[in-house]
Amino acid sequence: MNIKLFREKFFKAITSIMQLMLAWLVILLILRIFEVLYNGITRTFPESMLKLIALSVWFDIMFWLKVVVCITVVYIVLYFIKPTLARVTGLIALFLLSISQLLLITYFNTSLVPLGADLFGYSLADIQQTLGASSALNIVTIISLILMLVVFGFVLIFLSRRIKVKLSFVLIISIIAFLALLTNVQQYSSMIDLRNEYDQNLSLNKADYFLTSSVNYFLPASRETDIYADAYIEQYEGNESLGDAFVYPSEAAFPFYHTNEAPDVLSPFFKPIQSPPNIVILMVEGLGRAFTNEGAYLGNFTPYLDSLAGESLYWKNFLSIGGRTFGVLPAMMGSMPFSKNGILEMGAQMPDHLSLYSLLSYNGYRTSFYYGGDSKFDNMAIFLKKNGVNAVEDLKTIPSNYRKLPAKANGFTWGYADDQVYKHYLGNHPMGSPTLSVILTVATHDPFLVPNQDRYKKQFEQRMSLLGFDDSKKMNYRNFANQYSSVLYADESIRDFINAYKKRPDYANTIFLITGDHRMAEIPLRNKIDRFHVPLIIFSPLLKRTAQFESISTHFDITPSLLRLLKKSSKLNLPTGAGWMGGGLDTARSFRNIHSYPLMQTKTAMVDFIQGDYHLNGNQLFKLNVDLEETPIQDEKKLKQLNNAFDNFKRKNDKISNGGKLLPDSIIKRYQLR
Structure with missing residues (x-):
């Protein structure tokens, strides 16, 4: 194939996939409107609708750009093999993504927390039991799902062919998509502050959340170890107002003893x-x-x-x-x-x-x-x-x-x-x-x-x-x-x-x-x-x-x-x-926290840590008050302190995951009844 024919086919391929992707963007918009109304009517409307819409659109567009990059690469390869194969594959992939998004929206309406990699922390029997208990599937929901599937098919198959796009537009969107993927612009979502946790969860693109958390679960990023972490922790724990630090006589062999x-x-x-x-x-x-x-x-x-x-x-x-x-x-x-x-x-x-x-x-x-x-x-x-x-x-x-x-x-x-x-x-x-x-x-x-x-x-x-x-x-x-x-x-x-x-x-x-x-x-x-x-x-x-x-x-x-x-x-x-x-219950009548503990929301999400009146969630730091309301704060020193303490726990916890012991055998044999 000469260069001219290659360029012509390449531009046809990216134009064809962009027609599909723009049609799918319409579906994402429909799903977002459905989700906000569905949860608003059956649960509760968000406290700040304008902020929620802005953040929701941001999350949906970021997810759309990710999918543009992933599908475009595969689509072009298949298009050179056979254009029909590329289009059918693209239709199936986007249709399945639409169904997944709809089902995850339905799950959220029941649980009010998005489904993530915690799905993989349960046995098949536990999942079947939980699904059997779920109140999400009823006759109204099933009819709604069927109607939405019809809409998906119509938009992807028929509307996509009627969308006209210029090559310059296609190239601009493709460049934006690749740049967004490389620069992680999604981190700027924190600029729109939704203080209510329900609103924050509602704004998330549910398919994006599930796929991202699944990738992070199966391909976790390596943690950077701070060689001074233990010194920071000991300095913090040694403070009289925070109680006494544990004494570990054999920490290498028994990390928690x-x-x-x-x-x-x-x-x-x-x-x-x-x-x-x-x-x-x-x-x-x-x-x-x-x-x-x-x-x-x-x-x-x-x-x-x-x-x-x-x-x-x-x-x-x-x-x-x-x-x-x-x-x-x-x-x-x-x-x-x-x-x-x-x-x-x-x-x-x-x-x-x-x-x-x-x-x-x-x-x-x-x-x-x-x-x-x-x-x-x-x-x-x-x-x-x-x-x-x-x-x-x-x-x-x-x-x-x-x-x-x-x-x-x-x-x-x-x-x-x-x-x-x-x-x-x-x-x-x-x-x-x-x-x-x-x-x-x-x-x-x-x-x-x-x-x-x-x-x-x-x-x-x-x-x-x-x-x-x-x-x-x-x-x-x-x-x-x-x-x-x-x-x-x-x-x-x-x-x-x-x-x-x-x-x-x-x-x-x-x-x-x-x-x-x-x-x-x-x-x-x-x-x-x-x-x-x-x-x-x-x-x-x-x-x-x-x-x-x-x-x-x-x-x-x-x-x-x-x-x-x-x-x-x-x-x-x-x-x-x-x-x-x-370390034991604290019977102080006034508000304080002398403990430093990890918290684990789901079987695959250990991202929370408390120390003093601070709460670390992911890489976001919060200050707690007497009613356990929390305010996001920017304090790099305190953030580093909690991250170091959390990492110290994770290192010990990893030893237990890999077969480490909690107690010496002599203690177990003496006190544990068989």
């Missing part, structure tokens, strides 16, 4: 404990601080927990360490690091460890775990077996005469209703020897279907009136009626459980802990930290005084502090060293 003991901060709040107390831990699915207890910024929809908090030790600025349920058991019971995808994902390869379960078992406690769903989900069953839990009651063992949660149209239900799990626990749990019981609920999870839902929806309406909502605010909240009614149901179920437990002879010697596994995202999030913001309530007739704390603590801190309390009161036999991530 330290000899420090958590301070005994709980004993001053308790009467003298004469015999080992029962411990009952309620891990409530999705229980976020945003709608729980006094001062909740969305309004208090847990009247019983609010009243209970006044009779308890209550942490209003408490944090889960995971944005989904996978993180709660290993963090709360074992104060364990994450490994690569959450330590439970290691399954049978999970490193040997000690936990509240195993150490209390060693000291004569009978242990149990109650869950309305399938304990195999997230490999919880493997963790429980590894910790020698005496009784595991779940979907497969709870008797069928107990009532399950209402099923969806497809027949799916997560399992047994919260009140039924509590009822089974009360009828099945022995008295006598001291017990450690963990109950993980499931009703406040998508699809948020609970028994007698109409009754709780009436309570929801009454609650909104009691909170003084005007008609406009009520209208907006009704888009989340199932979510709020499930929260009211969960609150009432806890009330009935505690009242029933009070009738037991062992109630007087029982300590209750109530917290959320994470904040449900299906009600719009306020900011980055909101997903982790949950309450912690420690309630017991053994308390001699109550208190409310504004200091920050996390699930990592619970086991170290409980063991310290029990060691003093019940003379527990415990090891002198531990592998805990947590």
Whole structure:
């Protein structure tokens, strides 16, 4: 082929693909309008529509330019082979991208967080169960999807042929696309500030987010190591206002093993404990601080927990360490690091460890775990077996005469209703020897279907009136009626459980802990930290005084502090060293944070770190206030400090991912029951 013919065919190829790409840009615009209206009508409209539109257009155009580059290269090659082959391939690729974008928009409408590489952190069985639970697919959604597919086909096949483009325009767009890809202009999106996390997530191009996070997951960028990082960290941790640093006697072999003991901060709040107390831990699915207890910024929809908090030790600025349920058991019971995808994902390869379960078992406690769903989900069953839990009651063992949660149209239900799990626990749990019981609920999870839902929806309406909502605010909240009614149901179920437990002879010697596994995202999030913001309530007739704390603590801190309390009161036999991530609960009543901890929103997204009153998310630094509102700040010194501390954790965490040990074998053999 001579140069003239080559140039002629080349220009025809890029003109042809640009016709398709401009038609696809129309589809992206249609999808964006659909997404904003769909979420606005069924969820809530953004606080700043103009800013959202500007940022959305920016993200969509950036994604479009990326696709222009990727498809154009392939299209030209195929065009030289056969023009028809190139066009058919281009049509199929853009049609599939359109479908993917539509499905990801639908997913976001249900979860209110975009789907990223966290998809790859779950087993096929877990994905199937989650899809079965999803409330996204209904007859209206399916009809909408079909109509949108027809629109995609019409625009790509027919409209693209009617688009006339000049060669000069094609060349200019191609150059812009390549330059945009090379210079990463997408970073300038931060110039448009959307403070609301829901608005920020809504503005993202969902296909771009999924593909980018997937590439970063499978091809992660290498981290640059700062050789002075440890010095910065020690200087920070040595500050008296931030608590004592851990002492690691064998950090190379056991990166998390330290000899420090958590301070005994709980004993001053308790009467003298004469015999080992029962411990009952309620891990409530999705229980976020945003709608729980006094001062909740969305309004208090847990009247019983609010009243209970006044009779308890209550942490209003408490944090889960995971944005989904996978993180709660290993963090709360074992104060364990994450490994690569959450330590439970290691399954049978999970490193040997000690936990509240195993150490209390060693000291004569009978242990149990109650869950309305399938304990195999997230490999919880493997963790429980590894910790020698005496009784595991779940979907497969709870008797069928107990009532399950209402099923969806497809027949799916997560399992047994919260009140039924509590009822089974009360009828099945022995008295006598001291017990450690963990109950993980499931009703406040998508699809948020609970028994007698109409009754709780009436309570929801009454609650909104009691909170003084005007008609406009009520209208907006009704888009989340199932979510709020499930929260009211969960609150009432806890009330009935505690009242029933009070009738037991062992109630007087029982300590209750109530917290959320994470904040449900299906009600719009306020900011980055909101997903982790949950309450912690420690309630017991053994308390001699109550208190409310504004200091920050996390699930990592619970086991170290409980063991310290029990060691003093019940003379527990415990090891002198531990592998805990947590340094113990902070009982300062004023706002502060003495901890430095990583947070992991999904199984593939460990991008959050807290230290002092700062929160690092990706490479963005936020300052936290007493209500856990956060403000983005520019402070290069502080940003470097947190990045160095976070990198130090990641290096240690990588060792565990690669088969490293948490504790010396001698400690494991002595204290872990088999």
